[in-house]
Amino acid sequence: MKALVVKSTGLWYEVLAENKRLVARLRGKFKLEDKKVTNPIAAGDWVEVEANQQVDGEWVITQIYERENYVIRESPRKKGHDHLIASNIDQGVLIVTLKKPRTSTGFIDRFLITLESFRIPGVILFNKRDLYNEREIERFEELKSIYQDVGYEVHLCQFEKEVEPIVSELFRNKTSLLCGHSGAGKSTLINRLIPHASQEVKEISDFANKGVHTTTFAEMFFLDDKSAIIDTPGIKELGLSEIEPEELSHYFPEMRNYLGQCKFHNCLHENEPGCRVKEAIGDTISQLRYDGYLSILREEDNRK
Template sequence: MEGLVLKSTGSWYEVLANDISYTCRTRGKLRLKGFKTTNPIAVGDRVVFELEDGEEQQGVITEILPRENYIIRKSIKKTGHGHILAANIDQAVLVATLVFPRTSLGFIDRFLVAAESFRIPQVIIFNKIDILGDEERQIQQEIIAKYESLGIKCFEVSAKDETGITSVKNQLQGKMSLISGHSGVGKSTFLNLLAPHIEQSVKEVSDYAEKGVHTTTFAEMFIVENETFVIDTPGIKELGLIDIEKEELSDYFPEMREISDQCKFNNCTHTHEPKCAIQDAVDEGLIHETRYMSYLSMFYEEDSHR
C-alpha cells in the first residue's frame, strides 16, 4: 500500500492510508542517494508499505517515493549530516515574534533561503501583536513591508486573543504547510486555534531568558480538515544551511537573483568585487542592508556549503 507519513519518532512511523492510520517501521536501513541524513524518512514523505504477518494495522515501509521537495537543516547530533524537517510541502510558514522572545531577521532570512532553495513559497506570521507598543508596531510594519516587497506573504496575529487567525486559516486552506519557529513564539497556541483536536502542549516563556521551553519533540503532521494539513516542527534554535553551494547562495535571495547577471564578473560572489550590481543596489537602497548582511553571514559561515 501507499501512504503518507504523519509522524516519526525515530524508529516508528505513523502512516495514513485510505483514512486509516498504520504504525510502521523499516526493515534494515533505507538510504537516500546524494547526502547523509539522520532521518531517511520524514513527515510528509509518501511511502510504500506492507502489513506484517498477522497484523491489521502494523506494517513495514519498503520504499520512499520520489520527493517533490523537502526542507533540511544541519543535524545537531551528527556532524556532516542533515535532518529533514518535512517533505512534499506546499508552503513553509514561519511563526515569528518581534518581542518576548525576539526572532532575529537573520534567522528569518535563513528560513526563507532554506525554503527558496526548493522554490517553496514562504509565509511569515508575526504573532503576539497584542503586546506590541506603538513604536514596536511601526517597526514590525516596516519589516513586513520589506518582506512583502519580495513576494512573501505576511500576517499579523495574536494567538492569545485570536486576532487575524481567519486570514491565516484561509492561507492554509487546501495545502500542506510546514509550521516552524523558535520555542516561545506561540506556535503551539496558534496550532490549537487552527484545530482544537491538535492539542499541542503550551508552556510559558521564561521571564529571565525570554526563551520558550521546547514543547514539541518530534515533527508531526495534523489534519486540519479535508485536504488541509499542517506539520508542526520542534522549536528550532538555529537553522544551519546544508546542501547549498556558496556560489549559488545569492540565487535564493529573489532580489539578488534578479540583478546578479548585471555584475561585471560572471563568478561574482557579491562580497568584494568591483562593479558588483548587488553591492551597488545595497548602496542605493534598492536591496535592504539587513538582507545583504544576512547573505554575508551565510556566505562566510564555516562549512555552509556542505
C-alpha cells in the same frame, strides 16, 4: 499499500493509509540522494507499507516514493549530517516574535532560503501583537515592508486572542510547514485552527505503546481532507544545508534578479568590483537583507 507519513520518532512511524492510522517501522536503509541524513523519512512523505508477518498489528515501510520537494537543515546533533524536516509541502509558514522570545532576521532569512531552493512560497506571521510597544510596531512595519517587497506574505497576529480570518485562509487546501522558535506560538495556532489537535497530540505520542522518545521530528495535523499543517518542534538555530557560497545569492529573490550582471561570473557580492548587487543596495535590495546575506556567507551565528 500506499501511505502518508504523519509522524516519525526516528524508529517508529505513524502512517495514514485508507483512512486508518498504522504503526510502521523501516525496512533496510534508505538514503536521501546519497546524502548523510539523520532521518531517511519525514512527515509528508509517501511510502509503501506492507503487514509484518512476524508481528501482529505492525507494518513495514518497503519503499519511499519520489518527493516533489523537501526542507532540510544541518543536523544540530550529528556533525556532517543533515536533518530532513518535512517533504511534499505547498508553503512554509514561519512564526516570528519580536520579544518573548525574539526572532532574529538571520533566522528569518535562513528559513526563507531553505524554501527558495525548491521555490516554495513563504509566509511570515508576526505573533504576540499585544506585547508590542510603539517602537516595536514600527519595527514590524519596517520588516513587513522589506519582506513584502521581496515577495513574501507578512501578517501581524495575536494567536492567544484569535486567529484572523485571513490567516485561517492561508492554510486552506494546502500542506503547510509551520516553523519557529519554542514559545513563538506554533502550538497555540494549531489548537486554534484545529480544536481537537491537543487531544490528537496526546493520542499520537502514545501510539502503540512503543516507548516514544523525545524527538526533533515533525508531525502532521489535518484541518480537513484537503488541508494539513506539519508542525515542527521549536528550533533554536537553522543551519543551512546543500548551499555553496557561490549559490547563496540565488536564494535571495532580489539578488537573483541580477544574476549574470556582475563583472565577474563568480562574484560573491562582497568586495568585488563591478558588482551589480552592491550597486542596488538601498534601491531594490535593502541594507538589512544584504547584511543578512553577508552574515550567512561568513557563517555567523543565525541567532544574532
